[in-house]
Structure formats: structure tokens, C-alpha cells
Amino acid sequence: MMRKSMLVGLIGSNITNSLSPVLHEDAFATAGIAGHYHLMDVNRLKGRQLETLLAAARTAGFAAVNITQPFKEAVIPLLDEVSAGAQQVGAVNTVVIDPSSRLIGHNTDRSGFRRAFEETLGRDAAAGKPVLLLGAGGAGRAVAFALMDVGVERLMIYDTEQARAAALCADLIVKSGITHGAFVADPKSAARTAAGIVNATPIGMLGHAGMPIDDALVRSEQWVADVVYTPLETQFVARARAKGCRAMTGGAMCVHQAADAFQLFTGLVPDVRRMRRVFDEACAGRDAALAAMA
Known part of the structure; x- marks a missing residue:
């Protein structure tokens, strides 16, 4: 009832x-x-x-x-x-x-991000392509599995706590049998090859000002996604849009x-x-x- x-x-x-x-x-x-x-x-x-x-x-x-x-x-x-x-x-x-x-x-973060991604950027934006994920905490873990759901070719994970990124990579392998995830010690080289970059850290949220990655590493042909929605247009998203990137805010998720x-x-x-x-x-x-x- x-x-x-x-x-x-x-x-x-x-x-x-x-x-x-x-x-x-x-x-x-x-x-x-x-x-x-x-x-x-x-x-x-x-x-x-x-x-x-x-x-x-x-x-x-x-x-x-x-x-x-x-x-x-x-x-x-x-x-x-x-x-x-x-x-x-x-x-x-x-x-x-x-x-x-x-x-x-x-x-519900995993399904929420996946549906938002498919609706906003389209599954083809990540399927068969390398993606850089910033953040391996609770939100990052859900996003990582959601990106695997849409068929990323290689998921590169960066976290300031390297052990946390390594643990997430290990879980992706053990729990889903996926072998194309890797943690990176420095996001610079990963950003150069990534089709898209996802921010799953609190950086950019009200009270956590700043950029999760050096703006110079974001290229116009890439897409970006953010899980933060306070504010809706984070500095990360705004600067990427200004370069011509396709962008997904945290709103749809x-x-x-x-x-x-x-x-x-x-x-x-x-x-x-x-x-x-x-x-x-x-x-x-x-x-x-x-x-x-x-």
C-alpha cells in the first residue's frame, strides 16, 4: 500500500x-x-x-x-x-x-549519470574512446561504472589520492571483468589522448572554488562533463564551452x-x-x- x-x-x-x-x-x-x-x-x-x-x-x-x-x-x-x-x-x-x-x-548515481550522458552528449561520445575521469571518491566510482556501461575504450582515472584511484581501477577489473581501466599519476598525458574529461570531484562547487584540471589541458574537440550543479555552470564547464567544447553540467545527472x-x-x-x-x-x-x- x-x-x-x-x-x-x-x-x-x-x-x-x-x-x-x-x-x-x-x-x-x-x-x-x-x-x-x-x-x-x-x-x-x-x-x-x-x-x-x-x-x-x-x-x-x-x-x-x-x-x-x-x-x-x-x-x-x-x-x-x-x-x-x-x-x-x-x-x-x-x-x-x-x-x-x-x-x-x-x-542511483550510476544510472543517473549514464542516462544524463546519453541524453546530453550521446553514447557515441564515449563508446570506443578514451576518457579521463577526475576523482575516485563516491561520485567518481559511480561515474566510472556508468562510463563502462556506455562502452569507453579506455578509462583513465586521476585522483590526488593515488591509492584511491588505484583501488577503483582494481574494483573495475574484479567486479566487471574490465581490463581497460588505468589510474594515472598525472592527468596531463591522459588529457592529451582523451576524447572527453569528467569532473567527479567537489572542485567547482560553491565552497570548493577552482578548476579540477589545468584549463590549458582542455581542447576544443573534447567534450566535458561535471557532476557539480551548485553552481550549474561551473568554472570548468564555462571555460570548456568558451573553447568550443560540448559540455554536460551536473543538472541532468x-x-x-x-x-x-x-x-x-x-x-x-x-x-x-x-x-x-x-x-x-x-x-x-x-x-x-x-x-x-x-
Whole structure:
């Protein structure tokens, strides 16, 4: 039986400007559910840790929570069950709390990035081609598997923590039998051969200003993609567009991963086109307000 009311939320750092509440609460209203989406930002909830916030959500009767950086990998040991897909990725961004209060982890970042990529840049942009991935954390892990899903010829992974990039490469081989992934110690040579570059780090997000890679390494014939959507047009995306690159912002991924998460929350398939319209309107308003404050 579908719930008439539902409490869900998001646990993470630096999430004050998240558009998840707008997306999910509109989808709840459209489905006839009295739903509330609550942000739990560890930057503001001083002294609160992931484990205590999960416990509080379970006690308060939450139906589910989304998980974002820096907790997508750290949450796994705290769960009662992890879906096969999330196990393969090695990261969780959605935790459903079942009627017996068990915590079940899923990953909708992988499917969200894949669908966004196919919709925005097209599968052929990566299929059979070398791609450079910046970042091997929770988001990077999901993106890596999504890029494998669309058939990259070679995935080159760079992370400032080299051991993390090497671990992701090893997981790609062990968990999917793929042998054409490699970690790189320096992105310069990889960027020269890459058909496209994906930023899966927080760099460029509000509060994490800067570029994830030297702008001089991005060429006009390449495409770029970013998982960041606060702001929607990151410096990385803006500079690449200025060079003539095809570019994908983090907006489409946000919408598609949210749609998949909503289905896990409710069992209902949301109207993705409506979610995109809601996102675009909310994002434009948010970014205008942020620009006015700058």
C-alpha cells in the first residue's frame, strides 16, 4: 500500500543549496503524497556524525535518506543490506528504511549519470574512446561504472589520492571483468589522448572554488562533463564551452538520480520531464540569488 505521507532527507556536507527538496517535494505532491525532504548538513549540525544522523532518521520514522559527499563510501558498513548494484560500485547514495527499520543501500548515481550522458552528449561520445575521469571518491566510482556501461575504450582515472584511484581501477577489473581501466599519476598525458574529461570531484562547487584540471589541458574537440550543479555552470564547464567544447553540467545527472531515488522511495515512476522543468526553474532562481550575494 502506498504511503499517504512520507519523510525523507539528505545527509552530507555543504548541502544548504541542494535542490533535492524542491525536486522530491514536487514529485510527492504530484503523486498525491504529503512528503517532506529534510536536509541534514554536518557543517551546520555541529558534533553530529553520519552514524548518529542515520540512527536519528530511523528513530524519527524516515522512509529513506539520500547520502552525498563525503559519506557515500563510509555509509556502507552502517547498513543492514546493500543492493548488488551498489556493491559493485562500492558506494551508496540512497538508503531506504524498510518497515522493519532495516537500512538498505542503493546507488542511483550510476544510472543517473549514464542516462544524463546519453541524453546530453550521446553514447557515441564515449563508446570506443578514451576518457579521463577526475576523482575516485563516491561520485567518481559511480561515474566510472556508468562510463563502462556506455562502452569507453579506455578509462583513465586521476585522483590526488593515488591509492584511491588505484583501488577503483582494481574494483573495475574484479567486479566487471574490465581490463581497460588505468589510474594515472598525472592527468596531463591522459588529457592529451582523451576524447572527453569528467569532473567527479567537489572542485567547482560553491565552497570548493577552482578548476579540477589545468584549463590549458582542455581542447576544443573534447567534450566535458561535471557532476557539480551548485553552481550549474561551473568554472570548468564555462571555460570548456568558451573553447568550443560540448559540455554536460551536473543538472541532468541530478534529475535522473533523483528520479531513480524517488522510485525507490515510493515504488512510483515520476515524470522526469516535469522534474527537469522544476529543476531548471529552481536552479535559475538559486543561482541568480547566489550571484546577487557574491
